[in-house]
Amino acid sequence: MNYWLLKSEPDVFSITDLKKRPGQTEPWDGIRNYQARNFIRDDMRSGDLAFFYHSNCDVPGIAGILKVAGAARPDPTAFDQNHIHFDPKSKPDSPAWYLVEVKFVKQFKRIISLNELRQHKALSNMRLLQKGNRLSVMPVTASEWQYILKLE
């Protein structure tokens, strides 16, 4: 079992949006970064858990938990000329970009803010908190995961 952190801008897609989706599942599409792609394609397994992180908003932070609900598959939005995430580099016979289906697990009663996470020395090595970090898909260690769960 691996743990992850997935970022999304809540104005675009929030944990509340995921909760309201039919079946509470959604394809996590639009990832266009190779490091993030490699995590999704090569390391994510169905059943893995991830923090749902709200970025680029009033209070950035962890909003809840989701579950990886299937194996990685090519991101179809990359093939669609009319889609905002269209990328001519990606072809159906040699896809550049991948996605996984995600399923809602829980919404935290409050946002565990980025600012709060920074207060905890136990989390100082967390990838999210490193300077210049911009990855939208990143691993979380088991100890970081357990520690953050207790903060809710």
Next chain:
DNA sequence: GCCAACGTTGGC
């Protein structure tokens, strides 16, 4: 809206 950090692109 600003801007630091970082990834990508493309000329050479």
Next chain:
DNA sequence: GCCAACGTTGGC
């Protein structure tokens, strides 16, 4: 292969 220019991310 180098690197300047450019675009994007995302906190503030």
